[in-house]
Structures are given as C-alpha cells and as structure tokens.
Amino acid sequence: MTIFPRVTLPALLAIAFVATLAACKPLDKETGERLDGDDAAQKSADGEAPASALDIPGLESEKEQVGYAIGLELGNTLVPVKEEVDLDAMLEGVRDTLEGNEPKVDEQQLAQIMQGLGQRMQARQQAEAERLAAEGKTFLAENAKKPGVQTTESGLQYEVLEKGEGAPPKPGDRVSVHYEGKLLDGTTFDSSLARGEPATFALDQVVPGWQEGLQLMSPGSRYRLWIPSELGYGEQGTPGGPIGPNATLAFEVELLEVMPAAAE
Numbered sequence: 001m002t003i004f005p006r007v008t009l010p011a012l013l014a015i016a017f018v019a020t021l022a023a024c025k026p027l028d029k030e031t032g033e034r035l036d037g038d039d040a041a042q043k044s045a046d047g048e049a050p051a052s053a054l055d056i057p058g059l060e061s062e063k064e065q066v067g068y069a070i071g072l073e074l075g076n077t078l079v080p081v082k083e084e085v086d087l088d089a090m091l092e093g094v095r096d097t098l099e100g101n102e103p104k105v106d107e108q109q110l111a112q113i114m115q116g117l118g119q120r121m122q123a124r125q126q127a128e129a130e131r132l133a134a135e136g137k138t139f140l141a142e143n144a145k146k147p148g149v150q151t152t153e154s155g156l157q158y159e160v161l162e163k164g165e166g167a168p169p170k171p172g173d174r175v176s177v178h179y180e181g182k183l184l185d186g187t188t189f190d191s192s193l194a195r196g197e198p199a200t201f202a203l204d205q206v207v208p209g210w211q212e213g214l215q216l217m218s219p220g221s222r223y224r225l226w227i228p229s230e231l232g233y234g235e236q237g238t239p240g241g242p243i244g245p246n247a248t249l250a251f252e253v254e255l256l257e258v259m260p261a262a263a264e
Contacts, residue, residue, distance in 0.1 A: 080240045084117055129235060129245035136229055136248030139184055143226055156212050157226040164220025164255060169203050172261035175214060176200045178254045189242040198256055207232050214255060222254040 053062040078085060096103060105113065144151050148159045169175050176198045180191040192199045203211055209227030217223055229235070229246040237245040 077240075081117065081121065084120065125245055132244050132248070133229065133246035135184060136246065139248055140226065140228060149226075152212065154208075154212060154231060155228045156209050156231055158213055158216065159224040160221070161224055161252070162220070162222040162254075164218035164222075166219045167258070168215050168218050169255075169258045170215070170260070171204055171211070172202070174200060174202050174259040174261070175255060176257040176259070177214070178256060180252050182250045183242070183244075184248055184250065187242070209249075210251075210253075213251075213253065217253070217255040219255055219258055222252070225251045225253055227251065 053060065053065055056065060059065045059068055093103075095101070103110075140151075140155070140157060143149055143157055149157055150159070151157050177200075178192050178198050180188060180193055182188050188194075203214060206214075207227070209225065209231035212231070213223060213225045213227075227249045229248055232249050233243050233247065235245050237243045237247055243249065
C-alpha cells in the first residue's frame with residue numbers, strides 16, 4: 001500500500017542487471033538467504049556439494065535451467081518496455097556480448113537508440129497520465145451524486161457498507177484489514193481476500209487516502225473507498241503496473257482490528 005518511486009529507463013535496466021545477479025547467488029540451506037561468492041566458496045570448502053540440475057521437462061541441463069531462470073528475471077524487468085523490444089534482436093545483442101562479437105552499433109548510436117526509447121516511453125506515460133486523470137475526474141464527479149456516497153474536503157469519497165463499534169485508529173496505530181482494490185475498469189489489482197490472509201500495517205505506512213479513510217472507520221466497519229490519484233499513487237503510479245499514472249482507485253475495506261501504538 002505504499003507509494004513506489006518512479007523508475008527511469010536507466011534505472012530499469014540497472015534493476016534488471018542487479019535482479020539477475022541476485023537470482024544467480026546460491027541459497028544458504030540453513031537461513032534461506034542468498035550467499036555471496038566468498039560465502040558460497042566457503043560452503044563448498046566445508047564439504048557441501050554444489051546444486052545439481054533439477055528435473056524439469058524441456059530444461060534437462062543445469063545450463064538450460066540457469067539460462068531460462070535468468071531469462072525470466074530479465075523478462076519481468078522488461079515488461080514496461082515490451083512493446084518497444086524485438087526479442088530476436090535483443091537475444092542477438094546478448095549473444096554478441098557473450099561471444100565477444102563486434103557490436104552492430106557504436107557507442108554514439110547506442111546512446112541515440114536509448115535516448116529515443118526513453119523519449120517514447122515518457123510520451124506514452126504522459127498520454128496515459130492525461131487519459132487516466134480525465135477518467136478519474138469524470139468518474140468522481142458522477143460518483144459523488146450517488147446516494148450514500150460522501151466526499152471529504154480532501155476529495156476522498158466513501159460509502160458506509162457496515163458500521164462497526166469502538167474508537168477508530170489514530171496516526172501511529174497499527175491496523176488489521178481485509179480489502180480488495182480495483183481500477184475504474186473493474187480490474188482487481190490487489191486483494192487480501194484472494195490471499196486468504198488479512199493485511200496488518202501501521203497507519204502511517206499507507207497512501208494518504210487509506211490513512212484518511214481508515215480513521216473514519218470503527219473496528220468491524222466495512223467501507224467502500226474511492227481514492228483520487230493525489231491521495232493514492234499520484235503521477236507515478238506503480239512502475240511496471242498495475243496502477244497507472246494519475247489513476248483513481250476503488251477499494252472495499254473491512255477494518256478487523258486496531259492495535260494502538262505503544263505509549264512512550
């Protein structure tokens with residue numbers, strides 16, 4: 001529920017590189033943490049056998065499995081630019097690098113290509129931000145007219161579905177909630193109900209719309225919240241999705257428990 005920082009194209013590619021390296025580090029069987037090179041070497045020196053290939057149909061060898069796993073990691077980080085990438089050409093660039101072949105582009109051409117990509121992505125994001133801002137403004141104006149919908153001074157809209165009892169949470173308190181979040185097109189992007197486990201967090205760790213909405217609720221309450229983008233994930237959205245820039249969000253929230261902050 002926290003706001004994610006904006007990721008630029010150079011940062012995105014850096015994340016891809018770091019994520020891939022992290023995925024290649026072996027796991028410590030006792031702690032579950034990934035080992036650095038020196039630690040992994042020490043484990044081998046202590047008599048632990050290195051991991052062997054898993055039984056995976058279509059990926060028989062360890063090299064095939066490693067290649068596929070790295071491909072998955074890179075693919076996940078490249079989702080935001082997938083419409084800009086020719087997969088065969090990308091794999092050719094990877095192959096040329098690994099085999100030490102002469103690159104088909106020089107440094108100046110590479111910089112121009114990446115600059116053009118960045119500009120196109122920025123233009124696409126701006127167009128999407130304008131579309132979602134207009135969509136949200138229209139929706140909230142119409143939604144405010146519906147029976148039972150109330151609008152606060154900040155622009156947060158809510159509807160009381162069930163009333164609870166007791167004191168609402170205060171800043172610094174921790175809460176336990178069940179919720180489901182949807183985009184205005186009805187797409188569910190997050191749901192504690194689907195996971196079968198409530199979410200627990202400090203009130204000041206979530207976006208402003210959630211902070212304000214939960215402070216209107218007593219334990220046992222169930223509200224529907226409509227959160228304007230400025231009270232949610234703002235102009236950035238969540239990098240790579242699913243929340244776009246300037247997106248207005250709809251949540252159904254049940255406040256299960258309030259855990260007051262410990263007295264100082």
